[in-house]
Amino acid sequence: xxxxxxxxxxxxxxxxxxxxxxxxxxxxxxxxxxxxxxxxxxxxxxxxxxxxxxxxxxxxxxxxxxxxxxxxxxxxxxxxxxxxxxxxxxxxxxxxxxxxxxxxxxxxx
Amino acid sequence: xxxxxxxxxxxxxxxxxxxxxxxxxxxxxxxxxxxxxxxxxxxxxxxxxxxxxxxxxxxxxxxxxxxxxxxxxxxxxxxxxxxxxxxxxxxxxxxxxxxxxxxxxxxxxxxxxxxxxxxxxxxxxxxxxxxxxxxxxxxxxxxxxxxxxxxxxxxxxxxxxxxxxxxxxxxxxxxxxxxxxxxxxxxxxxxxxxxxxxxxxxxxxxxxxxxxxxxxxxxxxxxxxxx
Numbered sequence: 001x002x003x004x005x006x007x008x009x010x011x012x013x014x015x016x017x018x019x020x021x022x023x024x025x026x027x028x029x030x031x032x033x034x035x036x037x038x039x040x041x042x043x044x045x046x047x048x049x050x051x052x053x054x055x056x057x058x059x060x061x062x063x064x065x066x067x068x069x070x071x072x073x074x075x076x077x078x079x080x081x082x083x084x085x086x087x088x089x090x091x092x093x094x095x096x097x098x099x100x101x102x103x104x105x106x107x108x109x
Numbered sequence: 110x111x112x113x114x115x116x117x118x119x120x121x122x123x124x125x126x127x128x129x130x131x132x133x134x135x136x137x138x139x140x141x142x143x144x145x146x147x148x149x150x151x152x153x154x155x156x157x158x159x160x161x162x163x164x165x166x167x168x169x170x171x172x173x174x175x176x177x178x179x180x181x182x183x184x185x186x187x188x189x190x191x192x193x194x195x196x197x198x199x200x201x202x203x204x205x206x207x208x209x210x211x212x213x214x215x216x217x218x219x220x221x222x223x224x225x226x227x228x229x230x231x232x233x234x235x236x237x238x239x240x241x242x243x244x245x246x247x248x249x250x251x252x253x254x255x256x257x258x259x260x261x262x263x264x265x266x267x268x269x270x271x272x273x274x275x276x277x278x279x280x281x282x283x284x285x286x287x288x289x290x291x292x293x294x295x296x297x298x299x300x301x302x303x304x305x306x307x308x309x310x311x312x313x314x315x316x317x318x319x320x321x322x323x324x325x326x327x328x329x330x331x332x333x334x335x336x
Contacts, residue, residue: 013211021204028200028330032193035175035335045336052331056324063207063320065313070135072126077144084155091159095166106169 020062027055143314147321150283154325157279158332161272172269174334176262177250178242192334195238196326199284202231203323210316213309218298221312225295228319232288239281246273276329283322291315 034047061067066074126133134141165171175188182190209224246252252263254274259265294315303309 012215014208017204017207017211021200021207024200024203025197028193028196031331031335032189032196035189048331048336052327055327059203059320059324059327063203063323064317070133073134073136073141073144076134077148080148081151084152084159087152087155088159088162091163092166095163098167099169102167103169 016062020058024055024058027051027058031055137310139310139314140317143317147317150321151325154279154328157276158328161276161333164268164272168266168268170264170266172257172264172266173262174336177246178334189334191238191242192330195235195242196330198231198235198238199323199326202228202235203320205231206316206319210313213298213303213312216304216309218301218304221309222295222299225291225298225312229288229291229295232284232291232319236281236284236288239277239284243274243277272333276333280322280325280329283325287319287322290318 031048031051034044034051037044039047066077125131136144176186178190178192179186179188180190181187205224205227209221209228212220212224250263251258252270252273254271255267257263257265257267257270263269294311297303298309298312303311
């Protein structure tokens with residue numbers, strides 16, 4: 001743990017926590033608002049992903065203190081998560097090809 | 110270590126951190142293990158969400174979640190009202206958890222227990238909302254993981270039932286485990302176990318788990334309920 005982090009740990013972090021808490025409420029409302037707006041799918045997808053990642057980032061950085069940890073730990077946790085993109089990229093095309101095979105039989109629906 | 114103004118060559122840095130006799134991550138083993146568990150759990154939920162995405166793509170048309178999870182309020186149907194309330198409950202519980210960890214930093218036993226009890230209360234409220242939602246879908250709408258009604262808004266899309274119960278079930282199980290975990294920690298704080306040990310870190314580690322459960326809900330809320 002760096003010297004800064006240690007000093008900050010002893011500090012009263014209540015102000016920081018309450019600020020983050022406030023923004024989490026704002027962003028949650030933002031997500032709900034995007035849903036109510038009935039935006040085009042592409043725009044809604046971008047907004048959903050961006051706001052969800054912002055919320056996750058706030059929780060991880062401040063509530064889970066990742067911002068105050070050593071870079072060794074931060075990188076060890078964050079870099080493997082890149083594989084989640086590979087996971088999605090691996091299975092979504094499969095679903096898409098199933099849809100293409102099914103589509104001719106969907107006429108009645 | 111951090112005072113050098115000039116950047117050291119990479120080999121030097123690696124040697125100094127990983128050469129032995131040092132703590133490369135700068136955290137206790139308990140905290141490191143919780144982080145590694147969280148990383149593996151992130152892949153569990155990542156896999157479930159990716160699978161849900163793939164299944165949803167195969168059917169082309171998905172049931173309208175706005176309609177399924179709407180609640181009547183004074184005659185008008187408000188879309189996703191219960192889910193929005195559940196989200197706010199979980200975000201609130203995360204805030205109480207942060208305050209509990211903060212009180213633990215100050216070694217303030219009374220406030221730590223107080224905030225932990227609030228987290229547990231909010232967690233139980235969340236679970237009650239989920240129990241209500243599940244029983245409504247199972248007993249009133251007749252939705253099962255393997256069968257859904259053929260009328261709108263479900264239109265017989267069976268993948269909806271499978272994804273709904275798997276995703277929210279896994280998450281709910283995590284919330285339930287968290288409530289039990291935090292109850293144990295709260296009891297130990299109240300008994301003064303951590304005062305005797307001289308470290309309140311157990312509260313912080315439990316907090317990591319609870320915040321992660323909230324973090325996962327962000328994605329389930331966004332990609333299952335809203336999307």
